[in-house]
Amino acid sequence: MSYQSIALVGAGGKMGMRISDNLAQSSLQVHYCENAPEAQQRVRDAGRSVTAVEEIIEQCDLVILAVPDIVLGKVSEQLVPRMKAGATLLTLDPAAAYAGLLHQRGEIHYAVAHPCHPSVFLERYTEAEHADAFGGVAATQSVAAAFEAGDESEKAALAEVIRVMYAPVDEVHWVTVTQLAYLEPTLVETVTCMVGTFMKEALEETVSRSGVSREAAEAMLYGHIQIALAVAFRSSNPFSDACMVAIDYGRENILKDDWKKIFDQQELDRVIARMLKIDRVRRDEDSPALGSA
Ligand SMILES: NC(=O)c1ccc[n+]([C@@H]2O[C@H](COP(=O)([O-])OP(=O)(O)OC[C@H]3O[C@@H](n4cnc5c(N)ncnc54)[C@H](O)[C@@H]3O)[C@@H](O)[C@H]2O)c1
Structure with missing residues (x-):
């Protein structure tokens, strides 16, 4: 056809x-x-x-x-x-x-x-x-x-x-439609786009708190976005030991312990209802959750 x-x-x-x-x-x-x-x-x-x-x-x-x-x-x-x-x-x-x-x-x-x-x-x-x-x-x-x-x-x-x-x-x-909804919004908007806006906010905070020039802060950030992605996703070379300490410090201070609840299907329902400006989603309760689709 x-x-x-x-x-x-x-x-x-x-x-x-x-x-x-x-x-x-x-x-x-x-x-x-x-x-x-x-x-x-x-x-x-x-x-x-x-x-x-x-x-x-x-x-x-x-x-x-x-x-x-x-x-x-x-x-x-x-x-x-x-x-x-x-x-x-x-x-x-x-x-x-x-x-x-x-x-x-x-x-x-x-x-x-x-x-x-x-x-x-x-x-x-x-x-x-x-x-x-x-x-x-x-x-x-x-x-x-x-x-x-x-x-x-x-x-x-x-x-x-x-x-x-x-x-x-x-x-x-x-x-499946449910899997697609886990890809977007959960993976790429709730997490990835949020992290993008978060990095922008951190850039502004660095410039205003430290007095460093915007050019220097941008150069440092943009290069490190590239290397952080290469190391985390492609293991091109490991993060240094000191960097691992700073990463752990960042996770402790920035992430909530229960952040992975965003992968619960009730949370997916909640964010989608909010995006669509409706009270609740009307999905088939038997629709497969993440991992069983
Ligand atoms: N914008 C993006 O980056 C992006 C990316 C991927 C997917 N999408 C999806 O694409 C879809 C469209 O989003 P968009 O950002 O292009 O929206 P948009 O607001 O830019 O455009 C929507 C168009 O639909 C027209 N329209 C509304 N009701 C209509 C009707 N009854 N008959 C004919 N035309 C009508 C509007 O006049 C408008 O021109 C959404 O489902 C969105 O989630 C958007």
Whole structure:
């Protein structure tokens, strides 16, 4: 099988524009749908025409929802009943699918595909690769995707589209929706993005408390981010004994003893409910927890 006709809803938003730029270069038939006037203008300025989703949704065999997570429930309620039987609904983040917000219909397949972004260990050769921090332009990235009801041929067909949307792509990693939610938010937002903002705060504190120049502090920090990642993840050479003492001191003073509770599924439910601005997630209580999926 292959997806012949695609509707991209939210085509003028941040992700919509990024993936449109790649889809437009392929032979796939894509309809660009967008409802905000200024975002419609962005679509037109990029040389694409805007189509009203109501006009084409019944013919499309793949509908990509690139709308904000907090409106995915409402938008899926409006669109899913009008989709062609057997078509696939693709969202770009696991939160709404995990929380049970997507309108359900037996004849529709549901999938999620989230870009991993180019790895910090990626070997980059060109200026364009170096400039492409987000991915989808020149630097190769992987994609984590869930298509739990999809069989091998449906997954292969969806992977073809995913590889175009987020190109250049090396691997599409198939996981469950719950596993995808453990990847994002838990691993990469709750921990990794938090640590990024934490390092920035530590930089500001160093500059204001010690009087060291910003240039010196940035040079020291950026070089050590690189070496800390290389040693921790690639064991390129060990941390020194004195550094290990400082690491232990940092863990004792900065981390809470019970920080790993963020991997409890009730905590995942809590952070996702907070992100989606809802009281609680409506997930199947039997959905597999981390480690048993
Ligand atoms: N921004 C990122 O870095 C990023 C990364 C990975 C995944 N995502 C996911 O991508 C999705 C979109 O996020 P975004 O950051 O691009 O959002 P955004 O706010 O930049 O864009 C959303 C677009 O959807 C449009 N829209 C809203 N309701 C619509 C409707 N009913 N019909 C047509 N268009 C409609 C809006 O006008 C807007 O242009 C979310 O699920 C998000 O989690 C975002």
